[in-house]
Amino acid sequence: MVERFLCSLLCCLLLAGTVFRPASAAAVAAAHSAAADSAAAADPAVVTDPAAANPAVDTNPATAVDSADPATDAGLAPFIGAIQAAADQVEAFAADFVQERQLAIFAEPVLFSGRLTVVRPDRLRWEFTRPIASVLILAGEGGLRCDEEGVARPFSLASDPVMRAVADQLWLWLGGDYQLLGERYRLRRQGENTLVVEPDAAVAAHISQVAITFTTPARQPAEVVISEPGGDQTRIRFTALQSNPEVPASLFTDCRR
């Protein structure tokens, strides 16, 4: 009884001191500061574009997944099996590409060209050479972005939600894991060599479908067409494809070739 009373009264006595402790104040402060980081956003060096605003980059499986049923497309399963088998043989690839963006806000289609180098599972270099040079490098949990002046801005996928979303999307299309693609999106086969990926409702507001056309017989990506509601479209054509080339490590640490 005495013990209980003494404990209670001391707890009472100490309260006033406790709530004003630097540590408590710090705790509150820390909670507040989290809002600051809410965004990384607050720091232009961390977030330079608001792409994350768009559900198209939703990477939450809970909302993004809409499982496909391969049984509804008799030719789909063998096709995925074939391109998966081909992808499994390729640890790295490099290709030149031309990107054609047909957007309603542009009077004419906009062409960019450059070179893509991928070393699976986690290194990628997306380089525009014309009309404006720029480089995007993904390497493990980090990366680099370089503008036309060659100024490099490193980023961490853990702390940069936008680049995390971009990386997730790029690896989804280029990672060569078509089984995973099938788990996350509705797939169907179009013609002999084209895999059509249909996003679920959450993403469909911004991307209506993605069509990946493969080369024959190598079964490597030759063209990716991203269609958006309203008719906007992005077409990326890959040429001079090299499978398992020698790739210098510096390609993923330095924007300069």
Place this chain on the structure above:
Amino acid sequence: MMPGRGMMPTGGTLLRWLLVLSLTALGVQAIWSLSVNDNVLDLLPGEALRGDIELLQRMGLVDRLTITLSIDPAAAMAGAEGAAALKQSTAELGRLLAASGHFAFVLSRLPAGYEGRLFATLQPSLPLLLDAGDHEELAARTSPQGIREALRHLFLLLNSPSGLAMKEQLRADPLGLLPLVLNKLASLRGSAGMRVEDGFFVSADGGSTLLLAESLLPLTDAAGATAIDRTLRAAAATALSPGVELRVIGSLPHTLANNRIIRADLRRLLPLASLLLILLITLSLRDIRAVAVFAVPFLAAPPAIALAALLHGGLGGLALGFGIVLLGIAVDFSVHLYLALTREEGGRRQILGHLARPVLCAVLTTSAVFVVLLFSEVASHRQMATLALAGILLAVLFAWLLIPTIVPSIAGPANNPPSSAAAVPVAAAAGRRPWYDRPVLLLWGLLLAAGILSWPRLSYNGDLRVLDVPEAGVQADEAHFAAVWGQQQERLFLIALAEGEDALEENSRVHAFLQRQGARAQSFAPILPGPSVQAANLAAWRQFWQERPAFADELTAAAAELGFRPEAFAPFLATLTGQPPPLRLADALSGPLQPLFASLVKVEGDGTVLALTTVTAAEPLLAPLAELAAESGGRLRLLANSSWRSRVESLLRHDIVTLCTAAGAVLLLLVSLLFRRPLAVLAVLAPVLAALAAMALYSLVSGSELNMMHLIMAIMVIGLSVDYGIFMVCASQGRMARSSARTVAICAASSLIGFGVLSFAVHPALHALGVTVLVGIGVAWPAAMLVSPALLRTGRG
């Protein structure tokens, strides 16, 4: 049993016991459903101070757990592996705590997809959020050069992988103005050492994450803290991956540490005290059944508690605990009765008649001290005084009724032969002066002089943290928190308190004031300004564009150079003159930063909103902020540790000085009225004066500061000491001459044993309690035995 000479008739005995037990039973029934509250507000003097703590409670800051999860360096996990384990542990711990039902909110991470929702929420509100400070940057971006650079960046972005689906976003913000707003979120940054990764709050080194949880159970209560600790441990055992460790700071570890140390102290010291008390009773009263004499006064506890709870509308833990401790004063009366009835000559009536005056005097003086305490500014002191007062009066009544009924059965008839040893000092009072009178009086005089000289140099520490146990583990966790999150300094709390959106208005006013002072505050005001600030920002936005009528044409022309159609940026141009939707608190509390807003804002049932701002405690800020708060008409409250502590200290000091002066005056008056002769009065007060002087001297010599515990226990020491003086003086006047000295000795020894052992306690509060009684009673006892009779003999001489 047939009553012998002096024995109580059986009928009378039964009636007395029936009456006392009935009152006790009534008290037990009344307090059966009494819930003891541990309301800290009862401990604080003054309405304003109580209001401060009440605000902190309403903000949820008092019962908040701040949890840091860290990768154990010994686990040697690789970076990515460790980070994944840390985040998984944090998410799972947050989920389990939220599911436990013990927490009002748990913040372990921001909701999935918060980034997108944040951009979508803020984008339409640009005109409301960009303030005059942003217009310089806005002007730079709307210059011909600025427009061209912005559009070129936008062009690249649109064609990059990261620009895949952001065209609508860019159409609405071609100049990239949104980052200007996002920069404002930095005003919420309290620690440069924190970042958000995947929605988790991660330390600068990536080795720790932060989790906040607001308990529904009071963490200042040992039972509540223990329950929450159990929940936390169970959740951690399930949620934490191997190699991930957890540390908690806040009220919880302090409550648990204090509880743990007090339990350990009491486990160690109570058996020792009990053994010594039993030995004392056995050896001094020579009958183990006399233990009942010590128990009778405590029969008064239930009715006294019920009465105090009725008068105060409830009782706090402090008042209850210490009130019962103070009730122990009444044990002295019980022992006096018992020893008088068993040791004094004469019949029962005669003995009781002789005892009536000293008991009445002692009850009056003791009660007077507690009556004065009823006027304390501290609610808990008033409750304690009521309980002690009611308890002592009832206990004396019960002892008066019951002790005579048990005397015959355990000690035989009255008229036991007197103990010559016990009567020596008193007997000496009546005869020639013993040799030691002069040295005793000289020593007493020296002690008083030393006490008087010590008094001005005493320091009273009103900071209740001095009663906190300095447990190494708790301190290490707090140091770890400060190191990980870079939080070293105290902070000021500013709470805007108003109805609805008015609180946002006040919050914005505070933020603007702090900006003008150059202070870096943590506030949500920059992303959720008050209505008038929103209106001002919108007016300035429109004014800005009105002064640039050619802007739209310049933008369209520059865009055309990059291939954009003329209507490409129509959504942005519409915002230059359009009416954006107002920013509202309700939207913020359901938006992407909801968990963070929930920790900064509270909306109460009656629509009152509490909005919190914190700023590093800098001395130059205090005065202007206090002035700002004073001007707000109660809509803004400043809570600063240093000023709060000094206000508590000042009020308590004033309270203590006032009460002590009043108690001293009342005691002097009462003793003067009761004993009339100056030397008799001085003899009565001699033990009290000696005790106060000794306590002051000890405090000075030991270099310790006085705290609340010392002062509360000093009241008890005064109450006991003055009784010793009264009984010894009455004994010298021929009343209870045979038993008084022995009684005082037994009572003092029992107090010394019961409380004095606590001076060996590890816990600072218990230690203070024990030392106060040990020194006070340790000196009052010999003073009563030697000084009081010597003073009386001096008068006669």
